[in-house]
Amino acid sequence: MQIHRIQYDGIGHRPNVARRTVPGTRTSFTLPPMDAAKRDAHDDVRTGFRALATEAVHAGREDLTGQGLHTPPIDLSTTYPSHDSRGEAARLDAFAATGAALEGPPVYGRLGNPTVARFETALARLEGTEAAVAFASGMAALTAVLLARASLGLRHVVAVRPLYGCSDHLLTAGLLGTEVTWTDPAGIGDALRPDTGLVMVESPANPTLAEVDLRAVAHACGSVPLLVDNTFATPVLQRPAEQGARLVLHSATKYLGGHGDVLAGVVACDEEFARRLRQVRFATGGVLHPLAGYLLLRGLATLPVRVRAASATAAELARRLAADPRVARVHYPRIGGAMVSFEVHGDPHEVIAGVRLITPAVSLGSVDTLIQHPASISHRIVDADDRRGAGVGDRLLRLSVGLEDVDDLWGDLDRALGAWARRPRGATEEASARH
Ligand code: MET
Numbered sequence: 167m168q169i170h171r172i173q174y175d176g177i178g179h180r181p182n183v184a185r186r187t188v189p190g191t192r193t194s195f196t197l198p199p200m201d202a203a204k205r206d207a208h209d210d211v212r213t214g215f216r217a218l219a220t221e222a223v224h225a226g227r228e229d230l231t232g233q234g235l236h237t238p239p240i241d242l243s244t245t246y247p248s249h250d251s252r253g254e255a256a257r258l259d260a261f262a263a264t265g266a267a268l269e270g271p272p273v274y275g276r277l278g279n280p281t282v283a284r285f286e287t288a289l290a291r292l293e294g295t296e297a298a299v300a301f302a303s304g305m306a307a308l309t310a311v312l313l314a315r316a317s318l319g320l321r322h323v324v325a326v327r328p329l330y331g332c333s334d335h336l337l338t339a340g341l342l343g344t345e346v347t348w349t350d351p352a353g354i355g356d357a358l359r360p361d362t363g364l365v366m367v368e369s370p371a372n373p374t375l376a377e378v379d380l381r382a383v384a385h386a387c388g389s390v391p392l393l394v395d396n397t398f399a400t401p402v403l404q405r406p407a408e409q410g411a412r413l414v415l416h417s418a419t420k421y422l423g424g425h426g427d428v429l430a431g432v433v434a435c436d437e438e439f440a441r442r443l444r445q446v447r448f449a450t451g452g453v454l455h456p457l458a459g460y461l462l463l464r465g466l467a468t469l470p471v472r473v474r475a476a477s478a479t480a481a482e483l484a485r486r487l488a489a490d491p492r493v494a495r496v497h498y499p500r501i502g503g504a505m506v507s508f509e510v511h512g513d514p515h516e517v518i519a520g521v522r523l524i525t526p527a528v529s530l531g532s533v534d535t536l537i538q539h540p541a542s543i544s545h546r547i548v549d550a551d552d553r554r555g556a557g558v559g560d561r562l563l564r565l566s567v568g569l570e571d572v573d574d575l576w577g578d579l580d581r582a583l584g585a586w587a588r589r590p591r592g593a594t595e596e597a598s599a600r601h
Pocket residue numbers: 330372417528529530543544545
């Protein structure tokens with residue numbers, strides 16, 4: 167059986183090899199403004215050509231050695247004392263008016279936090295953007311983007327399915343006063359209106375791992391900002407800003423954190439958009455906790471190693487699943503990655519019930535392997551016909567491959583798949599009939 171690699175037609179797919187990045191791939195980035203004294207101390211950074219793996223370990227930590235520290239301090243302050251009320255008033259005014267990150271202490275935790283700022287700096291560096299703005303969750307991050315655009319009267323969104331179920335729901339339900347037009351990538355240009363404030367895609371998409379040609383889509387967007395949810399690929403495999411995306415969204419809960427112990431979201435973008443997002447974050451309060459900021463910065467340090475190791479295992483599991491007669495179809499992205507989706511001939515619930523090593527849980531990107539049934543959990547909130555129309559069938563299972571040994575994982579999957587196959591014939595047919 168061939169591994170099914172979804173690719174939308176009609177919008178000029180670029181050869182995959184051009185988008186695959188490998189260890190040692192170099193990334194360029196825009197430096198935040200630095201004064202001359204600091205610049206001397208940051209000569210290596212100023213060149214703008216440190217490898218991704220090096221940035222993952224060092225970005226956001228440049229000042230630590232100068233402070234005599236090895237690990238970043240966690241600043242848990244909710245407020246910041248000052249005897250200079252006039253000065254604080256001026257700083258507050260400036261932040262409210264411009265959204266520019268404050269120099270010095272933040273006045274109050276909702277304006278910003280130094281530990282979270284380290285993570286933002288590092289993520290921006292990895293994504294190759296000027297800035298990044300962190301939020302309490304991926305959904306809070308997406309909400310801030312939609313509010314930032316809607317506040318300018320740009321309430322129309324053009325989006326490509328599938329998206330993560332709650333992103334789909336947020337757009338479909340119009341909970342923020344936005345209106346969505348769903349289209350395939352080839353239809354984006356025609357779907358744009360004068361009030362279109364955003365185009366949104368995921369690639370590889372949750373949960374089908376469908377990929378879109380980001381450069382072609384960015385071109386079709388014209389001046390309308392393109393938001394790419396890069397949660398599944400991570401900047402290790404794909405940097406959408408280099409392909410024309412203005413906004414790069416992550417559920418940082420997943421690979422960026424990497425250990426299933428932090429809920430977070432982040433948008434990497436240019437400084438102009440970041441200022442709007444900081445204003446929205448200040449006003450609406452969806453801030454990231456400093457401890458989460460610390461955990462995310464720590465997670466980034468191992469991101470390239472984790473993603474590459476898990477991707478190698480995922481590719482092997484995809485191969486074994488594709489060769490298995492109990493499996494109807496396997497989805498694995500051209501750019502690789504640690505996510506595999508597959509459709510079973512039998513009852514997918516039995517596979518979930520049958521795993522013992524693999525964690526039967528929603529979410530992804532952790533060091534342990536997780537499996538879930540999108541129709542039941544991650545995409546439950548999407549109308550069933552819309553969900554199926556987007557390729558998210560009732561028999562689809564989504565596997566987030568972790569760092570365990572590939573043979574141990576395969577042994578568990580094999581057993582869980584077998585649990586269905588070994589059921590009495592009558593029960594098997596009954597399970598099939600339900601679908
Ligand atoms: C609450 S359901 C989903 C959580 C997460 N975004 C996922 O796709 O697994």
